[in-house]
Amino acid sequence: MKEGKIKPKTLPGFMELLPNEQILFNKMKETIQKSYEKYGFLPLNTPIVESAEILLAKAGGETEKQIYRFQKGDNDLALRFDLTVPLAKYVTQYYDKLGFPFKRYQIGKVYRGEKAQRGRYREFYQCDIDIIGDGKLSIINDAEMPSVIYNTFKELGFDEFTICINNRKILNGFFTYLELNEKSDEILRIIDKIEKIGPGRVKNELLEIIEESKAEEIMRFLGIEGSNDEKIKALESLNIINELFEEGLRELKEVVKFIRIFEVPEKNFKVDLTIARGLDYYTGTVYETFLDKYKNLGSVCSGGRYDNLAEYYTDRKMPGVGISIGLTRLFFLLTDNNILSSEGQSISDVLVISMTDDYDICAEIATKLREANLKVQLNIEKQKLGKKFKYADKINVKYVITIGEDEINNNVVTLKNMITGEQQSLKLEEAINKMTKEEIK
Amino acid sequence: MKEGKIKPKTLPGFMELLPNEQILFNKMKETIQKSYEKYGFLPLNTPIVESAEILLAKAGGETEKQIYRFQKGDNDLALRFDLTVPLAKYVTQYYDKLGFPFKRYQIGKVYRGEKAQRGRYREFYQCDIDIIGDGKLSIINDAEMPSVIYNTFKELGFDEFTICINNRKILNGFFTYLELNEKSDEILRIIDKIEKIGPGRVKNELLEIIEESKAEEIMRFLGIEGSNDEKIKALESLNIINELFEEGLRELKEVVKFIRIFEVPEKNFKVDLTIARGLDYYTGTVYETFLDKYKNLGSVCSGGRYDNLAEYYTDRKMPGVGISIGLTRLFFLLTDNNILSSEGQSISDVLVISMTDDYDICAEIATKLREANLKVQLNIEKQKLGKKFKYADKINVKYVITIGEDEINNNVVTLKNMITGEQQSLKLEEAINKMTKEEIK
Numbered sequence A, B: 001m002k003e004g005k006i007k008p009k010t011l012p013g014f015m016e017l018l019p020n021e022q023i024l025f026n027k028m029k030e031t032i033q034k035s036y037e038k039y040g041f042l043p044l045n046t047p048i049v050e051s052a053e054i055l056l057a058k059a060g061g062e063t064e065k066q067i068y069r070f071q072k073g074d075n076d077l078a079l080r081f082d083l084t085v086p087l088a089k090y091v092t093q094y095y096d097k098l099g100f101p102f103k104r105y106q107i108g109k110v111y112r113g114e115k116a117q118r119g120r121y122r123e124f125y126q127c128d129i130d131i132i133g134d135g136k137l138s139i140i141n142d143a144e145m146p147s148v149i150y151n152t153f154k155e156l157g158f159d160e161f162t163i164c165i166n167n168r169k170i171l172n173g174f175f176t177y178l179e180l181n182e183k184s185d186e187i188l189r190i191i192d193k194i195e196k197i198g199p200g201r202v203k204n205e206l207l208e209i210i211e212e213s214k215a216e217e218i219m220r221f222l223g224i225e226g227s228n229d230e231k232i233k234a235l236e237s238l239n240i241i242n243e244l245f246e247e248g249l250r251e252l253k254e255v256v257k258f259i260r261i262f263e264v265p266e267k268n269f270k271v272d273l274t275i276a277r278g279l280d281y282y283t284g285t286v287y288e289t290f291l292d293k294y295k296n297l298g299s300v301c302s303g304g305r306y307d308n309l310a311e312y313y314t315d316r317k318m319p320g321v322g323i324s325i326g327l328t329r330l331f332f333l334l335t336d337n338n339i340l341s342s343e344g345q346s347i348s349d350v351l352v353i354s355m356t357d358d359y360d361i362c363a364e365i366a367t368k369l370r371e372a373n374l375k376v377q378l379n380i381e382k383q384k385l386g387k388k389f390k391y392a393d394k395i396n397v398k399y400v401i402t403i404g405e406d407e408i409n410n411n412v413v414t415l416k417n418m419i420t421g422e423q424q425s426l427k428l429e430e431a432i433n434k435m436t437k438e439e440i441k
Helices: A019-038 A061-066 A084-093 A140-155 A168-177 A181-191 A194-207 A212-222 A228-237 A243-261 A292-297 A327-336 A359-371 A385-394 A405-410 A428-440 B019-038 B061-066 B084-093 B140-155 B168-177 B181-191 B194-207 B212-222 B228-237 B243-261 B292-297 B327-336 B359-371 B385-394 B405-410 B428-440
Strands: A049-051 A069-072 A075-079 A102-111 A123-132 A161-167 A269-271 A285-291 A302-306 A320-326 A350-354 A376-379 A399-403 A413-417 A423-426 B049-051 B069-072 B075-079 B102-111 B123-132 B161-167 B269-271 B285-291 B302-306 B320-326 B350-354 B376-379 B399-403 B413-417 B423-426
Touching (some): A019 A102, A019 A123, A019 A140, A019 A327, A069 B069, A084 A102, A123 A140, A123 A327, A140 A161, A140 A243, A140 A285, A140 A320, A161 A168, A168 A181, A168 A243, A181 A194, A181 A212, A228 A243, A228 A269, A243 A285, A243 B359, A350 A359, A350 A385, A359 A376, A359 A399, A359 A428, A359 B140, A359 B243, A413 A428, A423 A428, B019 B123, B019 B140, B019 B327, B084 B102, B084 B123, B123 B140, B123 B327, B140 B243, B140 B320, B168 B181, B228 B243, B228 B269, B243 B285, B285 B292, B320 B327, B350 B359, B385 B399, B399 B405
Parallel strands (some): A161 A269, B350 B376
Antiparallel strands (some): A049 A075, A069 A075, A102 A123, A161 A285, A285 A302, A302 A320, A399 A413, A413 A423, B049 B075, B069 B075, B102 B123, B123 B320, B161 B285, B285 B302, B302 B320, B399 B413, B413 B423
């Protein structure tokens, strides 16, 4: 590099993929989108830049620190740090034009200036769905979420994953029953760590803030084991007289019932009383999703029910339920742990290579192939044949058609399957048939 | 609105669509993407935020004024203002891992703090393709661009559009031949306005800077009329002895020849000697595309050939050719002028409505419909039937299935076609068949 040139580099924490990785990433993104659309969620695409006042309406300390905020002219602007705040703005702003319950998905980049570290991103995709009610929202929507999660991860190619379900009302009602409601936030924060630090340490931490008999009741509660029905039965037999607890249990039963009607297999969902999900946002059903063999990767899809989406913008009460897939991080985890591989990903079905200077025929053939709905690259550069095949390898193309003098004279093409190495001399129509058939397989 | 609430609003110059508009927008975006992929372009998705040093490497006055630039910690950051600079960075940074010619598409948002006015956006989508050579790049690639433009606009549903093609070498060679090369930038700037101000005023402006005989030669040159072949013939018969002019003419002939081989119909492309496209970036073939009936909307797809993509980052010479569709502005123009309508756009195929409190059956039916690959919304809210049908109208759904007591007792569904108003009582399988068949049509 000579002097005066600027060294090309990408900012740390900003994912930038090679083409084959990008193809895989896009496939996952499109799969998620299609799955969301199958459930009737409408697309939104709100701006990435919003007025800082709007985005920070409800933000607390961490968000304020992490947000990308800047001036342009007289405007105090910021990059969105999630898709929920823009949704709250959107439903308030366009309330009169929307049908409720309003079901929307949004797949887009969000920005958080977190400390840079491997696998943590400052620009990352969130893939969100939410159902927003006008005043009220049926509990059955809470059961539709696991159905969407199930369908989405199946479509993504996964089989062994578990959607963990809990209800915050059960936890909060239980703490109130134990007369611990003032400490419930603290307790939830401790419980939330059970997967990481284990029940022993959770109990020790609990003992620092509550008396032993109550800590033991909580541990017994958290230790409830068995099938989904057995857990629900155990919760019922606790005979806890508390309205919130009872409401939460009723909701949980209803959610489990409808999850089954939506045909989510029993092995893919689980009542999990240890799931608490953050602290103040969620008010009812909560979800986390784990890949069974890679539970250590953390939840790959989370969400829950909230009472009041847009309280900072309107007095109108808008309860909702939603989930989010952090696609950028998920993609990183899956490829970094060799669960998914981007090797061999290709956009093109076939590469047409000229072996002579007669480019006309190559261009004609490329046109015919595209008319047959194949994805076609044309290489008519003056390069050595070896270089052209190296190029074919780089773009992972499955078929190469070469056109040399013999092919032109005999009105055929040479079709090479780059995976099997098989090479045939064929009429163009035969080659098209062969590729089209194999693509369909 | 009570005190203490923040008024929800979107920044001026930032497009935010209603769901039916967003559906149409997304369809256009996907059509463009599919068309680009059909030609073997690889997907890229570079960050929206980059180091300001990288983005401003070659920027001039306007860009510096318009760019969104800000500090975060010690970092001097900016939002990308186009997709070309990130591409230049990308090909330099990942040179060893890419195959050349490198063909990529990128569809993404870019940011320019322009003066806010109707139809001008500060956040807008660009849909770019470029082919980047390593050292050299065959002229046939310049012919592939119009083929992609043609295919893309056909797929977008247009029939009457014209891809205008010129070659900057012809213009610059011609000016050199007239010994006006020192004034060629100025002359180009005047010529560029011919569509807006007409030939008379162009000539007057030319007369202010060059002598009459030369202005007349230029006007004669610009006035060359006829078919594509006639224009090329007229250019040849000018007998201009200038190397650059001759090279440009040779290239133009080659491009026209291959455009025909790529089967772009004669009515959809045109040699247009008045197209100049900006001033310093493009060096050879240039393109602009007009909708025949709406030429006043300006070019809807432009681009050209350049000699040196990444000179600010590397000494390596990388010529390229590319085009760009400004999708946000195009969408605005098409809908604002009623050329396209977002009315009736829908995500869901069918809405399932419960008329009783028996939601189980509704959830079962929704599940069966989704298994049949239909896009299904379920409305199980406690709402009056009228409100539910109003909702159906709002989401523009084509079919509504209602489930009441009669339906449950007789094991049927009531299927209503919301467009024709036709309503039938059918077995679920019959309803699925009916919808699936009509969807395929």
